[in-house]
Amino acid sequence: MNSSVSETVDQSIPQEVTEKLSMVEAVNLALDHAMADDQDVVLLGEDIGVNGGVFRATQGLRDKYGLKRVMDTPLAETLITGISIGMAAQGLKPVAEIQFMGFIFPALEQLICHAARMRNRTRGRLSCPMVLRAPFGGGIHAPEHHSESTETLLAHIPGLRVVIPSSPIRAYGLLRAAINDPDPVIFLEPKRIYRAVKQAVSYGTAILPLDKCFTLKQGSDVTLISWGASIKETMEAANTLQEYGASVEVIDVATIKPLDMETILTSVRKTGRCVIIHEACKSFGVGAEISAALAEEALADLKAPVERVTGYDITMPYYRMEDHFLPKPEDIIKAALKTLSFH
Amino acid sequence: MKAKEYCHIPYIRYLDDEGEALQQLPAWTENHETLIDYYRAMVIARAGDAKAVALQRTGQMGTYPSSLGQEAISTVCCSLLEKDDVLIPYYRDLPGLMKRGIPLSDVLLYWGGDERGSAGKAWGKDFPNCVPIATQAGHAAGVATAFKIRNQHHVALVSMGDGATSKGDFTEALNLAGTWQLPIVFIINNNQWAISVPRKIQSGAPTLAQKGVSAGLPSIQVDGNDVIALHEAVSSAINQARSGKGATVIEAITYRLGDHTTADDASRYRESEELQEAWGREPIKRLRNFLYHRGLWDEEKEQQLKREATELIDSEVKRYLNTPLPEVSDLFDYHYAQMPAQLEKQKRQALAKANGRAH
Numbered sequence: 109m110n111s112s113v114s115e116t117v118d119q120s121i122p123q124e125v126t127e128k129l130s131m132v133e134a135v136n137l138a139l140d141h142a143m144a145d146d147q148d149v150v151l152l153g154e155d156i157g158v159n160g161g162v163f164r165a166t167q168g169l170r171d172k173y174g175l176k177r178v179m180d181t182p183l184a185e186t187l188i189t190g191i192s193i194g195m196a197a198q199g200l201k202p203v204a205e206i207q208f209m210g211f212i213f214p215a216l217e218q219l220i221c222h223a224a225r226m227r228n229r230t231r232g233r234l235s236c237p238m239v240l241r242a243p244f245g246g247g248i249h250a251p252e253h254h255s256e257s258t259e260t261l262l263a264h265i266p267g268l269r270v271v272i273p274s275s276p277i278r279a280y281g282l283l284r285a286a287i288n289d290p291d292p293v294i295f296l297e298p299k300r301i302y303r304a305v306k307q308a309v310s311y312g313t314a315i316l317p318l319d320k321c322f323t324l325k326q327g328s329d330v331t332l333i334s335w336g337a338s339i340k341e342t343m344e345a346a347n348t349l350q351e352y353g354a355s356v357e358v359i360d361v362a363t364i365k366p367l368d369m370e371t372i373l374t375s376v377r378k379t380g381r382c383v384i385i386h387e388a389c390k391s392f393g394v395g396a397e398i399s400a401a402l403a404e405e406a407l408a409d410l411k412a413p414v415e416r417v418t419g420y421d422i423t424m425p426y427y428r429m430e431d432h433f434l435p436k437p438e439d440i441i442k443a444a445l446k447t448l449s450f451h
Numbered sequence: 452m453k454a455k456e457y458c459h460i461p462y463i464r465y466l467d468d469e470g471e472a473l474q475q476l477p478a479w480t481e482n483h484e485t486l487i488d489y490y491r492a493m494v495i496a497r498a499g500d501a502k503a504v505a506l507q508r509t510g511q512m513g514t515y516p517s518s519l520g521q522e523a524i525s526t527v528c529c530s531l532l533e534k535d536d537v538l539i540p541y542y543r544d545l546p547g548l549m550k551r552g553i554p555l556s557d558v559l560l561y562w563g564g565d566e567r568g569s570a571g572k573a574w575g576k577d578f579p580n581c582v583p584i585a586t587q588a589g590h591a592a593g594v595a596t597a598f599k600i601r602n603q604h605h606v607a608l609v610s611m612g613d614g615a616t617s618k619g620d621f622t623e624a625l626n627l628a629g630t631w632q633l634p635i636v637f638i639i640n641n642n643q644w645a646i647s648v649p650r651k652i653q654s655g656a657p658t659l660a661q662k663g664v665s666a667g668l669p670s671i672q673v674d675g676n677d678v679i680a681l682h683e684a685v686s687s688a689i690n691q692a693r694s695g696k697g698a699t700v701i702e703a704i705t706y707r708l709g710d711h712t713t714a715d716d717a718s719r720y721r722e723s724e725e726l727q728e729a730w731g732r733e734p735i736k737r738l739r740n741f742l743y744h745r746g747l748w749d750e751e752k753e754q755q756l757k758r759e760a761t762e763l764i765d766s767e768v769k770r771y772l773n774t775p776l777p778e779v780s781d782l783f784d785y786h787y788a789q790m791p792a793q794l795e796k797q798k799r800q801a802l803a804k805a806n807g808r809a810h
Contacts, residue, residue: 136608150600176600182630187623190589191596194607198576198597214619221583222590228578228785231570235788267786290788319791366791 128306134276135165135241135297138283139203141311143173146201149287152179153205153241154190162207163243163302167269185211189218189240196238196292197226203287209244210253210297216261223292224267239283243299245337245387247434249427256424257388262294262395263365269293270320270364274339276307278362281316289318298337318363321371327355330444331375333398334385335361342385345440354448364394369387369401376402380411381447385435390418412450415443435439460658460702464674464685468732470740477683483747489530489678490529490738490748491756493522496546497735498760499555499694502768503545503562507713511772512563520676520708522546523734524640525610527681531689532608538577539591539609541584543640549611551577555767560774565786567777588624588637594635595698610638614645616659623667625700629666634692636685637663637700640675640709643729647720663700675703676734708733779805 129137143149151166151173157180160167170178181188186204192202206212219240226236246255263270271286271293273279279297286293324339325346334342339360346356357375361367376382382402384395398416417435425433467473480486500519506512518525525547532538535622538551548558553573554706561568561580569579578594581587591609598605615621616639628635639659644648656662663670669691673684681703686697710717717726742748783790783798790798 179596182623182626184619184623184626186620187589187592187627189622190586190620191593191627194539194590194595195597195600196593197578197590198594200597200600202593217583217586218589221586227788229566229569230574231566231781231785233570233574234576234578269787350642366793368792370792 109311116337117267126308126310126312129276129296129309130303130306131273131276131279132163132165132302134280134307134309135283136167136169137309138287139166139169140172142203142284142287143169143177146287148176148199149201149203150177150179150195151203151205152181152192154181154183154193154207155203156180161205163299165205165241177399181322185214186218189215189223192238192240193218193226193236196223196236197234201237201239203239203241206240206242208250208254209242209258210256212240212242212258215240219262219268219292219294220265224265224407227291228267231432235290237290239286239293239295241295243302244296245298245300246424246427246430247300249430252426255427255430257386257419259296259364260388262394263394267292268365270296271318272296272298272336272362272364274298274301274336274360275305277311278316278322278360280309280313281363282318284315285318286317294397296336300337301340302404304340319366319368320363321368322360322362323357323371324360325356325358327357327379329355329379330381330383330448331357331359331372331379332383332385332440332444333359333361333372335364335394336387338385338387341435341437342440344437345444348437348441349444354444356444361394361398366403367397369395369398369405372398373402373406376406377409380409381450382410383415383417383440383443383447385417385440387434388417389421391421393418412447415447418442458661458664460660460664460670460672461482462672462674463680464677465679465683466674466677466741468737470737476679476785479682480679481521485682486678486738486742487747489523489526490735491528492530492550493546493735494756495739495760495763496522496526496549498757499549499764499767501543502764503559504709504713506559506768507562511771512559514712514714516543516712517709518543518545520729520733521640521705522704523678523681523738524638524675524705526550527678528608528610528636528638529665531682532652532688532695535603536606536608536689537594539587539594539607540578540580541611541615541640542580542582543612544580544610553577554770555764556770556774557698559771563771565774565777566781567774580622585611585618585620587611588615588621591635591637592624592627592633595628596631597634598634599631604634604693604695606634606636606689607637608636608689609642612645613639613641613643613650613653613659614648615639616662617653622662625663625666625668625698628698629668632695632697635697635698636688636692638685639697639700639702640705641702642705644711644717644721646711646715647717658702660702661699668698668700670700670702670703673703675705676732676737677736678738705734706732706757722733
C-alpha cells in the first residue's frame with residue numbers, strides 16, 4: 109500500500125505502481141490520489157488520523173497530507189455531517205467517514221434536510237460536493253449495531269447518490285468518481301469483503317460512472333442481480349448453476365441510486381428470469397424497487413415471477429446467529445432453479 | 452452551592468429601557484452615523500416584517516415567522532459582518548438578511564413558497580434560512596473549518612433561538628469550535644419563547660450562554676434590545692474570531708413580541724401582561740429615545756424615513772407579487788448537477804402533464 113511517509117514523494121504526481129490491493133487498500137489509494145490531484149479534498153471522521161481509521165482505510169494519509177486535510181473529529185456523527193455540508197458549501201470536497209453504518213442515523217437529518225437539498229433549495233447557488241463513507245453489512249462477527257445494511261433508507265432520498273463497490277477496482281474507480289461528483293454521495297463499503305480479494309489497482313485505474321450497473325458475467329437463462337458483499341455468494345451460485353448447465357448473467361448494481369434500470373431491463377428482457385439478492389431486510393428494500401420497475405417495464409418479457417433472496421424483516425441478529433440472516437449461495441441457487449423451472 | 456455560583460456570565464448593557472445611558476458609552480458611539488444607520492435599518496425591517504405578516508393575513512403569502520421585537524440583534528450582527536464573512540441564519544432573521552443586501556422580495560419569495568427566494572446573487576455564500584432547529588450550527592462549524600483550512604481570515608456568524616440551545620447539534624458545534632478554535636460567532640436570540648415553551652422550561656441552566664463554557668468558549672449575555680451593547684459584544688467576538696482566537700457564544704436577551712409564526716396564536720399560552728411589559732423594553736423605541744434626546748433625530752426625519760420604508764417595501768412587494776411561477780422543469784433541474792436517467796423520465800412525464808393541463 110502506498111502509504112509510507114517519504115520526504116521525496118511529490119504529492120502532485122502519484123507514483124505509477126500497479127500493486128495487487130484489497131478493497132480497503134484500494135479505498136485508501138483512491139483517497140490518496142484524490143487528495144494529490146485536488147487540494148480541496150479533505151478527510152474527516154472519528155479515528156481516521158493517527159489511527160488511520162478502524163479498518164485502516166485512511167492509513168498514512170494524515171502523515172502525507174497533514175492535520176488540516178485529515179481531521180480527527182470529536183465523536184459526533186451529526187457534527188461530522190453538518191461540518192461536511194458547511195465545508196462543501198464553501199467549495200471544499202470533504203470525504204467524511206462514519207465509522208460503521210450502524211452509527212449513521214444521527215447524520216440522517218443533516219443528509220436529508222440539508223446535504224440532499226442544498227442545490228435544489230438554492231437553485232444551484234450552493235451545492236454539496238461531499239462524500240460520506242461508511243463500512244456496512246454483516247458477516248464479520250461484529251458487536252451489535254455494527255452489521256446492518258440500511259442502504260434503502262438513503263436510496264429513498266432525492267438529491268443523494270448511493271454507491272456500493274464490490275471489488276478493489278470498483279472501489280477505486282467509484283470512490284474517485286464519488287469525490288469528483290458535485291453532489292453528495294453516500295459510499296457504502298461492504299466490510300465483509302474488505303480483504304476478500306486483491307486486484308491490480310493504480311493511478312491509471314479507470315474512474316467509473318456513478319449511474320451504471322456492472323455486468324460481471326454474461327448469460328442467457330437467468331439474471332442474478334446483487335450488490336455489495338452478496339456479490340461474493342452470487343458469483344459462487346452463478347458458477348454452480350453454470351455447472352448444472354444454466355447460462356447465468358450476473359449484474360452488480362453498484363450504484364443503488366440512481367438505479368441503472370436500463371442495464372437491468374436489457375438483461376432481464378434477454379433472460380426473462382431474474383433473482384435479486386441483497387443482505388438488507390426484504391420489505392421496502394432496493395430489491396422491491398427493482399422488482400416493481402421490472403413489473404412496470406418488462407412484464408411481457410418475464411417468463412417467471414421475480415425472486416428475491418434477502419435478509420429477513422428482523423433485527424440483525426447478534427453474530428452467533430447472523431449466518432441464519434445472510435443469504436447463502438444455496439439460497440440463491442434454489443431461487444434460481446425455481447425461476448428456471450417455472451412454466 | 453447553587454448552579455449560578457459555578458460560573459459567572461458577564462451581562463452587557465448600556466441603555467436602560469428608556470434609552471438613557473446607564474454608564475459611559477464606548478467611543479464609537481460618538482460617530483452618530485452608526486447609530487442612525489442601526490435605527491434606520493431596524494425601522495425599515497420592522498415595516499417589512501409587518502408587511503410580510505399582512506401579506507400572509509391577506510392570503511398573498513404562506514406561513515411567516517415575525518422578527519418583531521428582535522430587530523436589534525440581527526441588524527447589529529449583520530452590520531458588523533464583512534462581505535466575505537458568511538452568515539448562517541435561522542428563520543427569524545429578516546432584519547439581518549436585509550442588512551446583508553438581500554432584497555426583501557427574496558425573503559418574501561421564500562416564505563411565499565418559491566425556492567428562488569434563496570437563489571439570488573445578493574446571497575453570495577451566505578446560507579439560506581434554516582428551518583430544522585440548530586442544524587445550522589454544524590454548517591457554521593464547517594464554514595469556519597473551511598476558512599481555517601484555507602487560511603482565510605473570515606468569520607462564520609450563526610444565529611439561532613433559545614430553543615436551539617437544547618439540541619445536540621448546538622452542543623456538538625460549540626464543542627468543535629472550542630477544540631478546533633474556529634472563527635465563529637454563535638448568537639442566541641433568547642426571545643423567551645420556543646413556540647409555547649417558555650425559557651424556564653427550556654433549560655435549567657441559569658443562563659443559556661454558559662453552555663458555551665462547557666466547550667471552553669468565552670460566553671456572555673447581552674441586552675439584545677440595546678444596539679450599543681450588542682455592537683460591543685458582537686464586534687469584539689468578530690474581531691476575536693478574525694484574529695484566530697476562536698469562537699464566542701453570545702446570548703442576546705430579547706422578547707418575541709409577535710406569535711411564533713402567523714400560524715400560531717400566542718394568546719393561548721402567554722399572559723398579555725407579560726407582553727405589555729416586554730413592549731416597554733423593545734429596541735426601536737429605546738434607540739429612538741436615545742437619538743431624540745441627543746438631538747440626532749426628529750419628527751421630520753422620522754416621517755421621511757417612514758416614507759422611504761413604505762416606498763422600498765411597496766416596490767419589493769410588487770416585485771414579489773409579480774414574480775411569475777417557475778418552470779415545471781425547475782422542480783427537477785436542481786437535484787443533481789447531472790440529472791439521472793430516471794429523473795429525466797419523470798421530468799418528461801411532469802412536463803407532459805403540465806402541458807396537458809395548460810391546453
